[in-house]
Amino acid sequence: MVSTIGIPISIGVIICTTRKPRVCPQVADFVIDTIESNPISSPDITPYKLNLIDLETWNLPMFNEPTIPSQIKDYTQYVKPHTRAWSQEIQKHSAFIFVTPQYNSGYPAAIKNAIDYLFNEWTGKPAIIVSYGSHGGGKAAVQLKGVLDGCRMRLVEKMPALKFPSREVVVAASRGEKLLMSGHDGIWEEERDGIRGAFVELIALLSET
Numbered sequence: 001m002v003s004t005i006g007i008p009i010s011i012g013v014i015i016c017t018t019r020k021p022r023v024c025p026q027v028a029d030f031v032i033d034t035i036e037s038n039p040i041s042s043p044d045i046t047p048y049k050l051n052l053i054d055l056e057t058w059n060l061p062m063f064n065e066p067t068i069p070s071q072i073k074d075y076t077q078y079v080k081p082h083t084r085a086w087s088q089e090i091q092k093h094s095a096f097i098f099v100t101p102q103y104n105s106g107y108p109a110a111i112k113n114a115i116d117y118l119f120n121e122w123t124g125k126p127a128i129i130v131s132y133g134s135h136g137g138g139k140a141a142v143q144l145k146g147v148l149d150g151c152r153m154r155l156v157e158k159m160p161a162l163k164f165p166s167r168e169v170v171v172a173a174s175r176g177e178k179l180l181m182s183g184h185d186g187i188w189e190e191e192r193d194g195i196r197g198a199f200v201e202l203i204a205l206l207s208e209t
């Protein structure tokens with residue numbers, strides 16, 4: 001993936017929840033901070049910028065297009081204005097980081113709905129899944145990986161799983177309270193290496209494009 005001279009490619013960081021209150025925006029900010037605080041430095045690296053995509057802002061209705069998205073060749077073939085806008089948004093990004101909690105042993109319906117609206121916009125693009133939950137949200141990550149593989153995305157091997165350290169933190173997270181993520185006592189300070197490792201893989205996949 002080569003950027004147009006002077007313009008960095010965009011990597012979309014998808015906030016996969018929509019409820020209020022919620023913790024996912026904080027987790028996405030933590031992921032971005034982790035990557036940006038220790039940038040990969042090599043002259044061979046395509047310049048990139050991380051950009052948030054918040055499903056709550058998009059507020060997509062339940063999938064309501066008449067045509068199977070894999071049959072769509074151009075966004076103007078979508079019928080609904082919100083699908084056209086969502087298609088153009090996803091086309092802007094060269095790769096994605098999905099930040100998702102585990103909901104009832106799976107991933108949130110909002111992200112499945114957002115994925116199903118499109119197909120060719122996802123295909124071939126590299127992706128990372130960062131999950132979180134009482135046990136790290138691994139079940140959600142595995143299920144989401146199956147869906148993204150089905151969309152022919154190129155998943156990195158590492159799947160960082162951020163575990164809430166206690167029941168109290170799960171409850172605080174669910175209330176959208178500010179969690180201590182940064183600094184020496186940050187709850188996921190030790191997980192930063194895993195996130196950076198996944199991002200190194202993502203950049204390598206991008207350079208193969």
Ligand SMILES: Cc1cc2nc3c(=O)[nH]c(=O)nc-3n(C[C@H](O)[C@H](O)[C@H](O)COP(=O)(O)O)c2cc1C
Pocket residue numbers: 017018019021022023024025101102103104105106132133134135136137170173174175176
């Ligand atoms: C509908 C629902 C189901 C949940 N199921 C799980 C679960 O299966 N495993 C888990 O570790 N946490 C589960 N939780 C707790 C979430 O990890 C926690 O609420 C977190 O804050 C969710 O992210 P959000 O605040 O962005 O929605 C669940 C929360 C909700 C709202």
